[in-house]
Amino acid sequence: MCICVDCRWVDQCQAYHAVERQHGVAHLTANPLFAPQEPRIHVQVLDLADGQVGVEWDVRDCGSFELDRGRWQRLCPDQVVPT
Numbered sequence: 001m002c003i004c005v006d007c008r009w010v011d012q013c014q015a016y017h018a019v020e021r022q023h024g025v026a027h028l029t030a031n032p033l034f035a036p037q038e039p040r041i042h043v044q045v046l047d048l049a050d051g052q053v054g055v056e057w058d059v060r061d062c063g064s065f066e067l068d069r070g071r072w073q074r075l076c077p078d079q080v081v082p083t
Helices: 014-023 071-075
Strands: 040-047 053-061
Touching: 014 040, 014 053
Parallel strands: none
Antiparallel strands: 040 053
């Protein structure tokens, strides 16, 4: 799971913006200004049905992470938290 959903910077972060782009979801902000320090993005290749391949992107560690539990959910109260 991406640690960004519980980070103070999620709606301003360039790394999370890249993860959103890879997942093909709407961005929390069009032009994030926060450049995180040393984000570590875990990329997992998945075997899908019919010989398809999927890719899962998650930020697993980040030098700029600041815990703000539930931040993403407060920003998007009517949506399911990404996993």
